[in-house]
Amino acid sequence: MNKKYDVIVIGGGASGLMSAGVAGESGQRVLLLEKMEKLGRKIRITGKGRCNLTNNKIKEEFLNKIRSGATFFERAYDTFSNFKTMEFFEQQGLPLVEERGGRVYPESGDAWDVVRTLEKWCSKNRVEIRKDVLVERVEKKDGAVSGVIANGEFIESPKVIIATGGFSYPSTGSTGDGCRFAYNLGHNIVPVRPSLVPFELKIFGISELKGLLLKNIALSLLVDNVLKETLQGEVEFYEFGMGGATTLRLSSEAVDAIDEGKKAKFILDLKPALSVAKLQGRIKRELDALKTITVAELLRKLMPKQMIQIILKQSGFQARKMVSTLSEEDILKIISTIKNVEMPIIDHRGFKEAIITAGGVSLKEINPKTMESTIVKGLFFAGEVMDLDADTGGFNLQIAFSTAYLAGKK
Ligand SMILES: Cc1cc2nc3c(=O)[nH]c(=O)nc-3n(C[C@H](O)[C@H](O)[C@H](O)COP(=O)(O)OP(=O)(O)OC[C@H]3O[C@@H](n4cnc5c(N)ncnc54)[C@H](O)[C@@H]3O)c2cc1C
Known part of the structure; x- marks a missing residue:
């Protein structure tokens, strides 16, 4: 040399x-x-x-x-x-x-x-x-x-x-x-x-989601309960939490919030293209067609099976409960959960x-x-x-x- x-x-x-x-x-x-x-x-x-x-x-x-x-x-x-x-x-x-x-x-x-x-x-x-x-x-x-x-x-x-x-x-x-x-x-x-990093999430049953890719969702980032940004796209789940293109795009603000000791969480909308009214109509149609459907069966028609337990847990309904026994308010509660899955962030992953x-x-x-x-x-x-x-x-x-x-x- x-x-x-x-x-x-x-x-x-x-x-x-x-x-x-x-x-x-x-x-x-x-x-x-x-x-x-x-x-x-x-x-x-x-x-x-x-x-x-x-x-x-x-x-x-x-x-x-x-x-x-x-x-x-x-x-x-x-x-x-x-x-x-x-x-x-x-x-x-x-x-x-x-x-x-x-x-x-x-x-x-x-x-x-x-x-x-x-x-x-x-x-x-x-x-x-x-x-x-x-x-x-x-x-x-x-x-x-x-x-x-x-x-x-x-x-x-x-x-x-x-x-x-x-x-x-x-x-x-x-x-x-x-x-x-x-x-x-x-x-x-x-x-x-x-930056552009996945997150560890505090959700019941998160490890069940490992490998799941959700497309056409909307993801919002909230810091200290204030909405920072909502993006549409896709997320991917790992044993510990969530990554994927849309999560990464929200990551720099989320990392800064966590490092500053603030509370950060994602809110996942599984059906951003459907308004509450449209989802109500969809559920009514399923009910008219299938009369004896359980809440878990209904959810299976709306999302991948790995998500069902999380929606049940967050909305507070039993899997086997018959949809026909639910009140209008109960249905709205399920819809609200589908459009607002709570995902508190524990931490971001490292370098x-x-x-x-x-x-x-x-x-x-x-x-x-x-x-x-x-x-x-x-x-x-x-x-x-x-x-x-x-x-x-x-x-x-x-x-x-x-x-x-x-x-x-x-
Ligand atoms: C998994 C992954 C996927 C990505 N995908 C994309 C993508 O599709 N599109 C995109 O735009 N960006 C992507 N990025 C980001 C992109 O790769 C980086 O921003 C880019 O490579 C930075 O280039 P750089 O030359 O500055 O640094 P680096 O690519 O990190 O190169 C630095 C080099 O310096 C060498 N080096 C370090 N210290 C010393 C030393 N003391 N002596 C001698 N050599 C040294 C290292 O060995 C290394 O080869 C991705 C990054 C990762 C990790």
């Missing part, structure tokens, strides 16, 4: 590969250091192995999906947008497809193809890639970066890009090293929290299961036009290591690509 480079990139994930390739394209001598034995370990598991690499929403809608740091991110977006990202991958020989909600995937359906494409592009731009190399420290001299210590050796460079990701899914190599480097160099770190990390290197100390630190000359940031995060749908990888493009530019 040489001991002197124009640019050193720490991390071979989405942002590291993109920034190294961009830097290499301008003819600079670039070294990319990755501590794992393979590049892009996290990319490989994105989008359930298919890699939802960006989203084709127009600018305004795109920026609306950025939960933290949208104003800061706008400059990076303008320079290397989602549309440029799609053009880039297609030009590198990776055909893409667009799916529901504007999500963009490689046509092959294989996330590894995204890693291979980026790696090939880096090689074409003569980036020197070293795997199994752990960067231990970033060195500075007279207020400017001077290089890094990696595997115990000093490697010199006037420009270092920290592209080490956040703390989530540490098994992929993202263990928060970049935040430590930045902190040691004088940067402020906005407290990190798991091991979080899609992204909220918090990170404070954006106040990074120039949004270049991604350079305003504290240490020659120190740059790209991707999730910064206090930038977004909803699911391809927005987080786009954050990595756009910020990396700016950081890598000469």
Whole structure:
């Protein structure tokens, strides 16, 4: 290995590969250091192995999906947008497809193809890639970066890009090293929290729901009994609680509430498309047709069987009670429970299961036009290591690509 480079990139994930390739394209001598034995370990598991690499929403809608740091991110977006990202991958020989909600995937359906494409592009731009190399420290001299210590050796460079990701899914190599480097160099770190994460719920019979996927539901988040947001979509159950797309979209506010010691709960509407009156009509029709139906049998006609015990428990009716013996008020109580299943949150899960990390290197100390630190000359940031995060749908990888493009530019 040489001991002197124009640019050193720490991390071979989405942002590291993109920034190294961009830097290499301008003819600079670039070294990319990755501590794992393979590049892009996290990319490989994105989008359930298919890699939802960006989203084709127009600018305004795109920026609306950025939960933290949208104003800061706008400059990076303008320079290397989602549309440029799609053009880039297609030009590198990776055909893409667009799916529901504007999500963009490689046509092959294989996330590894995204890693291979980026790696090939880096090689074409003569980036020197070293795997199994752990960067231990970033060195500075007279207020400017001077290089890094990696595997115990000093490697010199006037420009270092920290592209080490956040703390989530540490098994992929993202263990928060970049935040430590930045902190040691004088940067402020906005407290990190798991985001886009499942929740442990306090519901009778929750473990029975394991594996259940509910589509076309509405989920509301209440903090200290105040309604924060209601979203429609799908939820998925685990032995301990609930995740799935809609839960994840509500997760950042719920995580903050829990961490602040507030009471948070979800309210699940199993039939958002049906008003109370319509549900009353539906139940009446079932009753007219089947006269001798029990409450459990009625519920089975309205929802997956795993949900029945929860509705019975929360509405206070016996499974075997005949619907014909119920009063109008009783029916309304059952309907109300179906539309308002109470799901108090015990806790959020940790970084091991979080899609992204909220918090990170404070954006106040990074120039949004270049991604350079305003504290240490020659120190740059790209991707999730910064206090930038977004909803699911391809927005987080786009954050990595756009910020990396700016950081890598000469
Ligand atoms: C299960 C899952 C699914 C996801 N699905 C999607 C999706 O479909 N679409 C989407 O937009 N986003 C998705 N995300 C989020 C997205 O993957 C991340 O936001 C993105 O990968 C961040 O890229 P990054 O380059 O900043 O960091 P990372 O991808 O975390 O890469 C950082 C790299 O730096 C290396 N590194 C760390 N420290 C050191 C060190 N000291 N020395 C050397 N190397 C180091 C790591 O090994 C790692 O390879 C998903 C995340 C997860 C966990």
